[in-house]
Amino acid sequence: MIFKAYYQETKHQNPKREQTKSLYLEADDEVEARRLFETHTSYNLEFLQFLDEKHLAYEKEHADFSLTEFK
Template structure:
């Protein structure tokens, strides 16, 4: 499954919507996706969204879609 992970670059500062970033990750489920990001980055995860069907196709066509690999 493909997940879109919304995150802040650090856990130290308070989250600000304007500083939210995202990355795309392929993982078996949401738990595995969260573990991969927490293990390999200092990011503060805000939200993990499953991408499938039309939503996935839209993201591939209209965003900076690049799968992150750890």
């Protein structure tokens, strides 16, 4: 499953929509996706969105799609 994570780079300031960034990650479920994000980044996770087939196809076509791999 592919998830899109919306985040702020800092946890010490109020979130501002203009500073929201996103990354794509692969996980078996939402719980694992949250764990991966929190374990491997120090970012403030705003929202985690599951991408179904149609949404994923759209993101690949219209966004700067690159799957983030955590090691």
